[in-house]
Amino acid sequence: MALFLFVPFVVVVLISFNSSAAVQLPLAGVSLRWYRQVAGDPLVQAAFERTALAAVVTAIVSGILGLTAALGAVRLPQRWRTVVFTVPLIPLAFPALLYAIGLATFYHQIGVGFSIWATITGHVVLAFPFAFLVLGAALERFHFTLLEAAHDLGASRWTSFRTISLPLLLPALLGAMLLAMAISVDEFVIAFFTAGTQQTLPLLLYGRINLGVFPSLNAIGTVLLLISMTLAFLAARTTTLEAR
């Protein structure tokens, strides 16, 4: 299992350092020429910027929405809480393709057209349940009596949120946002149907494969892999840090 999981990644990464244009092992030699080529490509640069924009906006919006929703949900009676924390899992069972086509049709119908912002909206919808669940779990462990203590010491609702809730929930919030970023960065299907001409990095990669296979694609792939893995690692770390 592990072999089939990791070998493809290793192959992709290794070939990105090949000094010849051949996509095969063993390497003819080791070089960074494909990385240099990719970095100088204005189309890649534009796609990279869009991917970064989508990731950051998705993270911020789903972080704020997730925190707000989770704060509301933990105050519900136990029976409703179970429902509210299960419903966000349902979209995970939906075929992403179906959702993407539906979203594209919807955008077309309401006449907003296709752009990176259409994609970002789709990413927020995709990432929100994850942010909500991460923050909901953190809030389940949160001692709400701490807020009572702050209130008792003269703090208003807003002051106690700012000085007690926010600092204590910050690791979970960061974790949720990093997770949202990781989801957005390598998302393909929604972007494919809604981005129009404003390609993200995964779309660019897909487009180029149709033109022929070069180690430069492996270089783009390696960069994507590195970003996703770093985000996922940071997300896991900050979320476990918060546990007290």
Add this chain to the structure above:
Amino acid sequence: MNRRDRQTVELLGDQRAGNGTVLTAVDLAHITKRFGQVAAVSDVCLEIREGEFFSLLGPSGCGKTTTLRMIAGFEHPDAGTIRIQGLDVTGTPANKRNTNMVFQHYELFPHMTVGQNVAYGLRVKRLPKQEIQSRVAAMLETVGVAGLEARQAKQLSGGQQQRVALARALVNQPAVLLLDEPLSALDAKMRKHVQLELKAIQSRLKTTFVYVTHDQEEALLLSDRLGIMNDSRLLQVGTPREIYEEPASPFVADFVGMLNDFTITVNERLDGSLVAMTIQPGQQIAVLAGPSAGLGEKLHVAIRPERIRLTVPDAKPTEHDGERHSSVMGIVAEVMYLGPLTNYLVDADRIGRIVSQQASGNREETPRPGDRVQLSWSIESAFLLGED
């Protein structure tokens, strides 16, 4: 007694306020609180005096914590009025009240240092930095954890956390300090130690303390006065001695300490309001019953175990200094050694199982199970139990 009368009594009874006027720190008038269909607090009237250490004592679920939380402003009564130092605060939220709370699990802010925790209330009130710093340092000194400002709250021991929680509340100089079973998380030894310190701090600062506990020993030890609650009602308010020695109901009598209770059938009227059940010559249980008690009446009598003397029958006569005693014979069923004290469970003639508590004596002189002994007590130490 109506409200005005009660206030007059308190004015006469309390001389602590120097200028002659006695302030009421907390005044609860006909407070009722329901959670759904359940009455948590029913029609509670209570005046807590300025500067006193007042305890609310009762079993869990009796409404004592809800009462405390209403004084704090975390809960609002469905009916009734709450006054703090004469000011009606019934609808005032917790952050606008001059009360501070020490929570059962301390609730120190885990992401702050001790200094930041204690300074929190003063910083919210935007006091000058200099003043905050000196007041925090002085308060940490008062509660006995001077110099711990820079420590993380999480790194403290249970006892230290307890003190920091106390400092965090007291540094705001509240009109009333509310304590919700603050010692329940400490181990027995530490608890005894902190109890005495708490009492010392209270007498030094003269702040009004309202202390919620289910531990009767703690309440009797610490309080100037205490109130006993059960099943959402306030049953009795008084000094520890009044509550212990003149309980108004069987529940109070039983809750504040171990109690013997038994029924006697009056078969003799003695002088005055004294009636007795004579079992045989030399064995008689007498009790002050008021003039109405007639022959044949059944009376519910109670007496504390430590008031019952236990002697070997033919050792010496039971009359002392002409004081009248009740006495009854019995057979020792069990001896329970508690260190400084020993409890004797005695099956007494006619009245059944009686516990007598004695200072532990020499092993040779100690009655053993099966020994026939005489139980005796002064008539004043027994009292009649009314209805709950």
